[in-house]
Amino acid sequence: xxxxxxxxxxxxxxxxxxxxxxxxxxxxxxxxxxxxxxxxxxxxxxxxxxxxxxxxxxxxxxxxxxxxxxxxxxxxxxxxxxxxxxxxxxxxxxxxxxxxxxxxxxxxxxxxxxxxxxxxxxxxxxxxxxxxxxxxxxxxxxxxxxxxxxxxxxx
Amino acid sequence: xxxxxxxxxxxxxxxxxxxxxxxxxxxxxxxxxxxxxxxxxxxxxxxxxxxxxxxxxxxxxxxxxxxxxxxxxxxxxxxxxxxxxxxxxxxxxxxxxxxxxxxxxxxxxxxxxxxxxxxxxxxxxxxxxxxxxxxxxxxxxxxxxxxxxxxxxxxxxxxxxxxxxxxxxxxxxxxxxxxxxxxxxxxxxxxxxxxx
Amino acid sequence: xxxxxxxxxxxxxxxxxxxxxxxxxxxxxxxxxxxxxxxxxxxxxxxxxxxxxxxxxxxxxxxxxxxxxxxxxxxxxxxxxxxxxxxxxxxxxxxxxxxxxxxxxxxxxxxxxxxxxxxxxxxxxxxxxxxxxxxxxxxxxxxxxxxxxxxxxxxxxxxxxxxxxxxxxxxxxxxxxxxxxxxxxxxxxxxxxxxxxx
Numbered sequence: 001x002x003x004x005x006x007x008x009x010x011x012x013x014x015x016x017x018x019x020x021x022x023x024x025x026x027x028x029x030x031x032x033x034x035x036x037x038x039x040x041x042x043x044x045x046x047x048x049x050x051x052x053x054x055x056x057x058x059x060x061x062x063x064x065x066x067x068x069x070x071x072x073x074x075x076x077x078x079x080x081x082x083x084x085x086x087x088x089x090x091x092x093x094x095x096x097x098x099x100x101x102x103x104x105x106x107x108x109x110x111x112x113x114x115x116x117x118x119x120x121x122x123x124x125x126x127x128x129x130x131x132x133x134x135x136x137x138x139x140x141x142x143x144x145x146x147x148x149x150x151x152x153x154x155x
Numbered sequence: 156x157x158x159x160x161x162x163x164x165x166x167x168x169x170x171x172x173x174x175x176x177x178x179x180x181x182x183x184x185x186x187x188x189x190x191x192x193x194x195x196x197x198x199x200x201x202x203x204x205x206x207x208x209x210x211x212x213x214x215x216x217x218x219x220x221x222x223x224x225x226x227x228x229x230x231x232x233x234x235x236x237x238x239x240x241x242x243x244x245x246x247x248x249x250x251x252x253x254x255x256x257x258x259x260x261x262x263x264x265x266x267x268x269x270x271x272x273x274x275x276x277x278x279x280x281x282x283x284x285x286x287x288x289x290x291x292x293x294x295x296x297x298x299x300x301x302x303x304x305x306x307x308x309x310x311x312x313x314x315x316x317x318x319x320x321x322x323x324x325x326x327x328x329x330x331x332x333x334x335x336x337x338x339x340x341x342x343x344x345x346x347x348x349x350x351x
Numbered sequence: 352x353x354x355x356x357x358x359x360x361x362x363x364x365x366x367x368x369x370x371x372x373x374x375x376x377x378x379x380x381x382x383x384x385x386x387x388x389x390x391x392x393x394x395x396x397x398x399x400x401x402x403x404x405x406x407x408x409x410x411x412x413x414x415x416x417x418x419x420x421x422x423x424x425x426x427x428x429x430x431x432x433x434x435x436x437x438x439x440x441x442x443x444x445x446x447x448x449x450x451x452x453x454x455x456x457x458x459x460x461x462x463x464x465x466x467x468x469x470x471x472x473x474x475x476x477x478x479x480x481x482x483x484x485x486x487x488x489x490x491x492x493x494x495x496x497x498x499x500x501x502x503x504x505x506x507x508x509x510x511x512x513x514x515x516x517x518x519x520x521x522x523x524x525x526x527x528x529x530x531x532x533x534x535x536x537x538x539x540x541x542x543x544x545x546x547x548x549x
Contacts (some may be wrong), residue, residue, distance in 0.1 A: 036518060050343050054166065055520030058509065091172065102321070120344065122318045126337055132348035132521060139518050143254045157399035165527045169501065171508055195543040196534055203483050203540070204502040208385035210480070211394060221373065290360055329491065331524035346518045347524040349493075 389499030
């Protein structure tokens, strides 16, 4: 009897103390191949203001290689495979009082710890970028957008 | 007071900002001692590097260097050969013209064949400028210096729609964090990785 | 009379005009040397690089197609030879503090001699130069290349991107990083605590 009460107490202490799981935060990852040679610019990228300014304004060709919808949570990182064989991981660190989200972003090779861990506070607005990796004769530009409170990634 | 971001100040210092952005930075510098001091520091560094470069170049004997360059390229003509050939031709024409015309004909044929060969080879193997430049580089793995870069904790942003980088670690690479100014006073960071 | 344009000099040098090649050499030798020295950090090595670069230029004048400017082509050769030189040197001797320090001191000792220069000022200038060389030597070589091309040659980001064949963003990132590191290293000298006044 006592052992059952102890087990029940343990169960309540452990699982009762857990907060109700929060909704995942939606995000979008854009993987762009940028080149300095003249060429087409994907229509979706033309509307992203940041990509028209330095350090991106020397790129005359921008190809949207992939768009990934991700669900971010504090529990486990979302993983996106990149075309250069690396993987991008994004994890929600904190939901901030002002409506922004603190996330951690890292890039590594599979099975290796060659990480580029970044900790970024993101606004629910324009995407932020990780760029500079060489790929297919160009440069990879990775844009990360985080959802606004409405639950959809803002423009 | 919000200060000029590092990348914007660098670009302004290098004259790479668009006129409206440059004017905005100038207005800020006129009233911000801290940012002005940062700019002065960049200017001093530039002066130091220039001074050092001029000093070392003034020590070099470039005349002697050009002599060695000529040796390396064999620009100087071989003395006497033209004169010797001219003398031989003149003497031979006087005493035995066939001694000149027969080998001359043979030489002409050989020259034509050589020219054809050279033209063919150069057409296939003309090196572009890049190839010439690249030859000097040994194609092997570089040792990459391990370097961490920490971005200092930023002040709390004044607008809630601004993104910021709190911490960055480039691992085995180096890199820089840019801040792109957007409309309505917003900004967004770009973390640039140098794959050196 | 306006000086001959580089493209004319190249054409004449290609045809065997020694004077034209000499003019090109005179026009760019000091600047090429400044760039090479900035990367290899040793006077003899820099001289070797510049000499080799002009030999290469002369040998391959036929290959210069004029797609870029002559100096862009020359600087690209100088850069590649400088980096090449550093790699070869690294294999022979580890790029350790002793070697760097000796180089820096050796180079810093060759200050312009002036009968009128105050000895105290000369010593202060030498210390400044030594510290600068040591700070430059601590940078990764591709960062050193960029800061030298920018500060000594005044090249734009785009010009440097063409020479080093990397995106403009990489040029900017390396340059800003190099400046940051140099400023941190030379903080006492750049903020006026130890300056050489005329």
